[in-house]
Amino acid sequence: MATTIAVPRPTVRSSETPLPPHDGKRPWKVDVEHLSFFYGDKRALEDISITVQPNVVTAFIGPSGCGKSTFLRTLNRMNDIIPGARVDGKVCIDGQDIYGPGVDLVSVRRKVGMVFQKSNPFPKSIFENVAYGIRINRIASSRSELAGRVEESLKQAALWDEVKDRLQESALAMSGGQQQRLCIARALAVKPDILLMDEPASALDPIATQRIEELIYQLKANYTIVIVTHNMQQAARVSDFTAFFWLGRLVEYERTDKMFTAPSEKLEMGGLAEERVRAAVQSLGDRDIAAIDRVLRGDEPINELHVEIDNRCFKLLALHQPMATDLRAIVAAVKINTDLERVGDLAVNIAEAARRYATHPPVKKLIDIPQMGDIAQTMLHDALDSYVRRDTILAHQVLNEDDRLDGLKTQIFRELLGYMLDDPTTVEPALDLILISRHLERIGDHATNIAEDVIFMVSALDVRHHAPNPPV
Numbered sequence: 201m202a203t204t205i206a207v208p209r210p211t212v213r214s215s216e217t218p219l220p221p222h223d224g225k226r227p228w229k230v231d232v233e234h235l236s237f238f239y240g241d242k243r244a245l246e247d248i249s250i251t252v253q254p255n256v257v258t259a260f261i262g263p264s265g266c267g268k269s270t271f272l273r274t275l276n277r278m279n280d281i282i283p284g285a286r287v288d289g290k291v292c293i294d295g296q297d298i299y300g301p302g303v304d305l306v307s308v309r310r311k312v313g314m315v316f317q318k319s320n321p322f323p324k325s326i327f328e329n330v331a332y333g334i335r336i337n338r339i340a341s342s343r344s345e346l347a348g349r350v351e352e353s354l355k356q357a358a359l360w361d362e363v364k365d366r367l368q369e370s371a372l373a374m375s376g377g378q379q380q381r382l383c384i385a386r387a388l389a390v391k392p393d394i395l396l397m398d399e400p401a402s403a404l405d406p407i408a409t410q411r412i413e414e415l416i417y418q419l420k421a422n423y424t425i426v427i428v429t430h431n432m433q434q435a436a437r438v439s440d441f442t443a444f445f446w447l448g449r450l451v452e453y454e455r456t457d458k459m460f461t462a463p464s465e466k467l468e469m470g471g472l473a474e475e476r477v478r479a480a481v482q483s484l485g486d487r488d489i490a491a492i493d494r495v496l497r498g499d500e501p502i503n504e505l506h507v508e509i510d511n512r513c514f515k516l517l518a519l520h521q522p523m524a525t526d527l528r529a530i531v532a533a534v535k536i537n538t539d540l541e542r543v544g545d546l547a548v549n550i551a552e553a554a555r556r557y558a559t560h561p562p563v564k565k566l567i568d569i570p571q572m573g574d575i576a577q578t579m580l581h582d583a584l585d586s587y588v589r590r591d592t593i594l595a596h597q598v599l600n601e602d603d604r605l606d607g608l609k610t611q612i613f614r615e616l617l618g619y620m621l622d623d624p625t626t627v628e629p630a631l632d633l634i635l636i637s638r639h640l641e642r643i644g645d646h647a648t649n650i651a652e653d654v655i656f657m658v659s660a661l662d663v664r665h666h667a668p669n670p671p672v
């Protein structure tokens with residue numbers, strides 16, 4: 201079950217991985233190649249390669265001191281003013297290397313605007329704060345054009361209605377959230393293409409933070425935004441892509457939805473696990489040794505994915521100490537991952553029993569085992585579906601299905617016991633069928649675990665020791 205990714209995926213490049221093909225329509229807005237950065241002798245950034253698409257929000261996350269701000273500042277050469285600072289590598293904006301010869305610094309900074317963690321309005325009027333950049337860049341040719349530009353910028357920064365009647369008052373008399381939006385208006389006034397924001401909401405209260413986040417969402421229609429944040433939930437809320445820095449290196453760059461819960465890998469892994477259960481049960485009925493061997497050999501991709509998903513989740517857990525919803529989502533992802541890997545192992549166990557079973561004459565016509573196989577697969581499928589769609593009703597349905605699987609297993613056991621008592625030559629193959637029914641029941645248990653994790657993740661409700669009835 202492969203998922204398609206709607207947006208072309210930006211890439212982390214190293215010397216081994218080639219540049220992704222440009223599709224002509226969407227050139228990379230920012231294209232960084234092998235960038236290293238030094239404060240004197242100290243290397244703060246190491247061999248960073250990253251591409252950013254236009255009109256998306258990219259979040260930079262990572263522990264304190266990992267180089268997020270340093271990297272952000274390399275994107276508009278803000279580090280140039282630091283004595284002893286040195287850059288290696290390339291930063292191309294719209295194809296032009298901003299560290300190349302003959303580059304006009306003023307036009308780089310105009311094109312790539314910046315908003316800092318602490319709002320830093322000038323001790324001037326609200327109007328003058330926004331007008332400043334327009335004036336020094338000689339963008340407006342008349343007073344009315346200047347006023348129009350100031351108004352437009354304040355509107356874009358969602359501040360106009362609050363300040364339109366007091367434009368001549370001091371900016372320093374505004375609230376913290378308003379001052380930050382004023383700084384955003386000031387950055388927007390010179391019509392940049394790219395807006396860099398270094399923890400723009402970290403000094404603000406939750407309501408002011410929400411306004412800034414809404415603003416970021418609106419601005420991305422016209423701007424390419426890169427935001428540094430310490431808050432994983434904020435990264436998850438506002439960004440399309442997330443880059444994870446650690447000790448001056450870019451260790452992970454992914455679509456934000458994938459970064460936080462890795463649903464597509466999980467689906468891919470779930471698809472592989474489901475397919476293997478289906479193939480194992482089918483090969484049992486068909487007595488098809490070649491098909492059985494394929495199931496036995498095919499465990500590798502599941503194991504690889506398992507390790508990859510785990511690594512990602514543990515990295516997030518270890519380095520970013522997520523809280524509440526994030527934490528529940530990551531813990532659920534790790535547990536689901538383990539469940540899926542076990543399902544893969546159980547499919548192997550089924551195939552091994554099927555191979556032994558095929559060496560004996562059939563004990564009986566197989567009806568209930570394929571039925572158990574169908575139920576187990578459906579449970580697995582629905583459990584993963586409920587995970588991706590955060591659908592707790594479907595998750596509850598999975599919990600209820602488990603009883604059917606248990607009932608069938610008991611029925612199969614009683615029936616096969618009868619065969620074994622009647623005819624001792626059926627003992628070996630009948631035991632294998634009993635084993636297979638147990639494995640299928642275990643697969644159902646893993647689907648149930650996944651469904652319980654989904655319910656916990658979505659509603660923070662632990663249903664593991666309660667009656668599994670859907671909420672009405």
Ligand SMILES: Nc1ncnc2c1ncn2[C@@H]1O[C@H](COP(=O)(O)OP(=O)(O)OP(=O)(O)O)[C@@H](O)[C@H]1O
Nearest residue numbers: 239244262263264265266267268269270271282430
């Ligand atoms: N002006 C400077 N001179 C020397 N070293 C610096 C300077 N600014 C930052 N550093 C060092 O570079 C490294 C990266 O710092 P940076 O500010 O980029 O980290 P950060 O990820 O933004 O951290 P935080 O989350 O705390 O803001 C740190 O080790 C820091 O001490």
Ligand SMILES: [Mg+2]
Nearest residue numbers: 268269270428
């Ligand atoms: Mg910083």
